[in-house]
Amino acid sequence: MGDYLENGDIKSQLDRTERIKNCQKPEFSKKLLIDYYFEKVQKIKFGVYDIDNKSFDLNDDDYLGGTECSLGQIVSSKKLTRPLELKKGKPAGKGTIMISAEELKDTRVVNLEIEARSLDKKDFLGKSDPFLEFYKQSDSGPWQLVYRSEVIKNNLNPCWRRFSVPLHTFCGGDFSRPIKVHCTDYDSDGSHDLIGSFETNLSQLQKAHDGSLVEFECIHPEKKQKKKKYKNSGIVIIKSCKIEMEYSFLDYIMGGCQINFTVGIDFTGSNGDPKSPDSLHFISPNGINEYLIAIWSVGNVVQDYDTDKLFPAFGFGAQVPPNFQVSHEFALNFNPNNPYCEGVQGIVDAYRQALPQIQLYGPTNFSPIINHVARFAAQAAQQRIAAQYFILLIITDGEITDLDETRQAIVSASKLPMSVIIVGVGNADFKAMEFLDGDNGVLRSLTNEPVARDIVQFVPFRRFKNAPQEALSKTVLAEVPKQLVSYYKMQGWTPVKLPEAKKV
Helix, strand or coil, X not given: CEEEEEECCEEEEEEECCCCCCCXXXXXXCCCCCCCCCCCCCEEEEEEEECXXXXXXXXXXXXXXXXXXXXXXXXXXXXXXXXXXXXXXXXXXXXXXXXXXCCCCCCEEEEEEEEEECCCCCCCCCCCCEEEXXXXXXXXXXXXXXXXXXXXXXXXXXXXXXXXXEHHHHHCCCCCCCEEEEEEECCCCCCCEEEEEEEECHHHHCCCECCECEEEECECHHHHHHCCCCCCCCEEEEEEEEEXXXXXXXXXXXXXXXXXXXXXXXXXXXXXXXXXCCCCXXXXXXXXXXXXXXXXXXXXXXXXXXXXXXXXXXXXXXXECCCCEEECCEECCCCCCCCEEEHHHHHHXXXXXXXXXXXXXXXXXXXXXXXXXXXXXXXXXXXXXXXXXXXXXXXECCCCCCHHHHHHHHHHHCCCCEEEEEEECCCCCCHHHHHHCHHHCCCECCCCCECCCCCEEXXXXXHHXXXXXXXXXXXXXXXXXXXXXXXXXHHCCCECCCCHHHCC
């Protein structure tokens, strides 16, 4: 399911839930966070899609129906049930969507580390593929899903990744509110089998800390009823449960974190001769092209978060003077010792001056420039404070040549204070870019090492050709705040200067 927030004539995708396979009554665990403004009419469209491929493009999926409403309608009703419509006023024939809203008042989060042992074997030819689901009891009585873990394949003694749930979402801030936990065996056809469950509350879970474990018997009610000697279907072990303060993007920025902005521009031959009007590097009579629009759109937003306004800018895939050897990380101003440009205008000027001096060539290699920025991010990380974060904007026209090396570079960079934004210009097939964007699954290196966190955002420029300039910047920068927060949270680093209201 995806949802779109409308602002005037601009519609942009705000977020999407996880995909639930082969299920006609899905219950989505992912919470969609939206800023609410009483003084604005915030129109929202919820769309439900049947996804049968790996593409992130919803145009490739079957639209099952949706509904349009305002955020005010959801807030005022708390729980809104609507029939699915193929388009406004045209019912989809069957199916409804239920939307509920809660105000996030508390910025604390519940951090949990959980494992299990001796779970029941559920698969005929294997063991079990267990996952956990946490439910809180709502004020009206029914259980409400608040978190669903990842699936651990073929393992009766699984150890799930550490995870966080906002305290208000987890239990409404009530430490004694009943929490029900299901341990379930995943089946690809959607017919998941319950291994067992137990009830607890946050107060009990909190007893797990500093090496003290809390254990719960996983009970299958039907087995308990039928078998006299039945004990349990395994043990779920709470290794750690901590309540911590959740810091926001603004907390880090206002606490002194600087954003370092770097641009990488594709000068491969597939762009076409810059002197030809058909080239993506051709500068039109009004002084623009898609590369310049992307630089202006993103740079004008990011520059406000950098005090010195000095931005390194690089090119790749061109033969550069004086020897005209191919380079994949040459300084746009041809000064490798000082590749910094003064402000966004400085990047634009360097780009214009470089075009007639270089020869477009190839191939399209991303890894050198990603690794270049990663070296600086690694130096910043050694300070072990939330002082610097790096954003690399890559503007490119085509397919990546060094995809395997780029995958490794991104996996390595995911452990650093760094984000990568890729803007695809022209009409090329950008499937490799979508693959790198972690929204569609967990990106892995050739050695099968997963990314530590999602750091890539890919956007094809063609979607914004007729949209206001701010629409592009809004979309490409949408994930940066949560990527920044996810890194510092992963490291356990608080803002350099704590906000007064959050000092504990």
